[in-house]
Amino acid sequence: MEKEKEKDSPQIKQQIQKQSQNIQQSYITKEDQQQILREYKLIGNVLGLAxxxxxxxxxHFPQALYKKLLNIQPNLKDLEEVKPEVALSLKKLLEADDAQLFDLTFSITKKSFGQIINIDLCANGSEIVVTNQNREQFVSLYIDWYFNKAIQPAFEQFKIGFNDTVGDLLHHIVSPSELQLLVIGQSALDFEELESTTQYDGGFDKKDPTIRKFWDILNNRNLQKEHRQMVREWEKDLQEQEAEEQKIKEQQKNKLNQNDKEQLKKDDIEKQEQNNSDLQQTTQSSSQPTTVQSLLDKSSSSSSSSSSSQPTPPVKLKHKVSKHAPLPPKLFTEEDKRRFLHFVTSSSRAPIGGLKEIRMIIQRNGPDSDMLPTAHTCFNILLLPGYKSRMKIRQKLLTAINNAEGFGLR
Structure with missing residues (x-):
């Protein structure tokens, strides 16, 4: 009994829990921790080099990260971006009539290696109750813990790697939002800006029919004109198909008529030979008389079997044109524009200053053909065959951008 009581004592329970926690934490060695910190530094290097x-x-890092890189303290709005539920709870705490109803102290709980641990936000935090007088201090301490103390070792290495590349030059000339734009670019895309600074090579210029149609498609201009052209091309293809069908039917009909004439001539010869043979048999064998009706039956059966008409084979075409007129072309959507931008530049966002800073080059890649457009992303060059029709430009362009995967970070 004494041993059981000793085992159930709070001191023993606390010691067992601490030993269990130490065993679980021992799965990550010091070498592993150092390697993880080196990787955080490497990510900072990559960000600075970019x-x-x-x-x-x-x-897509949160705004708070860029604030910390510029030595600006994150606030409750930054917490709302990464932890909206926690931020909402803290807002309710600040607006409540009586903060003590939340039954909070200056300590929080955190799950670590399967164990729930208590963390004091200040000295003896578990003994300090949150009230109307100190709730702002509680929120401030929580934000400081979340954005600073909880991630201090990892972020320090990340920031060292970042500063190794760009130094402290950016700290006094950019804001956090501007620093974020330097990394990920602008989300809004103005393709008319891109058109205004695009250069041309290989025989193309901005007045080339292919180029004008190309920009009309990307900027959703002259869609009615494009639809009328699609209908005209469809009507032309349909007329050509009907003419080809009629030509094939005439050829098949002539071939069948010629075969019928040859077959009738052959049948007449066989019929004459059969009649001569029957007459000879009639004269030679008087014991087996042959009636005229039997001769007629034989003749009719042979002629009907040999001169039966063959069924007309179906018309076969290389390309089948639909009997229904084409629908109006769809808009070149924002997602299509992002795919196109990624296809040409390997990034789906605009740099600071807008798309006019890209200075894309469109180079002619041969005459009209079934080749797809290609791109050199390192130099922002689009290789475009000299397609003649709007419909072909749209089809080939969408096929290329929706089935391409180039270089990028994963």
């Missing part, structure tokens, strides 16, 4: 070389990255 800014230094004006390369946009598809890394």
């Amino acid at each position: 800014i230094y070389n004006s390369v946009l990255l598809d890394l």
Whole structure:
């Protein structure tokens, strides 16, 4: 009994819990921790190099990270971006008539390695009750813990890696939102800006019919004109198909008529030979008389079997044109524009200053053909065959941008 009581004592329970926690934490060695910190530093290096070389990255860090890089303290609004439910609870705490109804102290709980641990936000925090007088201090301490103390080792290495590349030059000349734009670019896309600064090569110029149709498609201009052209092309293809069908039917009919004539001639010869043979048999064998009706039956059966008409084979065409007129072209959507931008530049966002800063080059890649457009993302070059029709430009362009995967960070 004494041993059981000793085992159930609070001191023993606390010691067992601490030993269990130490065993679970021992799964991550010091070498592993150092390696993790080195990786955080490497990510900071990559971010700094991207800014230094004006390369946009598809890394959507919260605004608080850019504030910390510029030594600006995050606030409750930043917490709302990453932890909306917690931020809403803190807002309710600040607006409540009586903060003590929340039954909070200056300590929080956190799950670590399967264990729930208590963390004091200040000295003896578990003994200090949150009231109307100190609730603002509680919110401030929680935000400081979440954005600073809880991630201090990792963020310090991240910031060291970032500053190794860009130094402290950005701290006094950019705001957090501007720093974010340097990394990920602008989300709004103005393709008319892109058109205004695009250059042309290989025989193209801005007045080329292919180029004018290309920009009309990307900027959703002259859609009615494009639809009328699609209908005209469809009517032309349909007429050509009907003429081809009629030509094939005439050829098949002539071939069947010629075969019928040859077959009738052959039947007449066989019929004459059969009659001669029957007459000879009639004269030679008087014991087996042959009636005229039997001769007629044989003749009719042979002629009907040999001269039966063959069924007309179906008409086969290389390309089948639909009997229904084409529908109006769909708009080139924002998602299509982002895919196109990623296809040409390997980034779906605009740099600071807008799309006019990209200075894309459209180079002619041969005459009208079934080739798809291609791109050199390192130089923002689009290789475009000299397509003649709007419909073909739209189809080939959408096929290319929706089935392409180039270089990028994963």
